[in-house]
Amino acid sequence: MLRKTISIDEQLFSQLKEEGILDHFKNFSDLVSNSLQKTIVIMQKENYRKQIEAMANDPIVLDDIEEIQEDFKFADSEDNAL
Structure with a gap:
């Protein structure tokens, strides 16, 4: 246990x-x-929220999302055909 003195x-x-x-x-x-x-x-939750918010505006992340969506487009259309 670390001892610290505080003022309140x-x-x-x-x-x-x-x-x-x-x-x-x-x-x-x-x-x-x-x-x-x-x-x-x-504070951890707030920092995480800020990181997610920053990622939402990051062109590299947006490109990755678009690429993933394109990769799964065929798989998604197979599910809809069933």
Whole structure:
């Protein structure tokens, strides 16, 4: 376990106590770790979304998609004939 010191806004900490949020965790460290893990997941999803968005506008990717569609055109028409 890595130990780090953090500073937190006093009003934010009071709100955590008033809302009973701290009661759902073993300790404050557990709350911070849990929150950071959720932040990592959110950021990973956002980064993935941005990568997909960038790929959607990438001419090389679009050419690859077109080529794949062309390759499977015959196979798709066989399924429709059945």
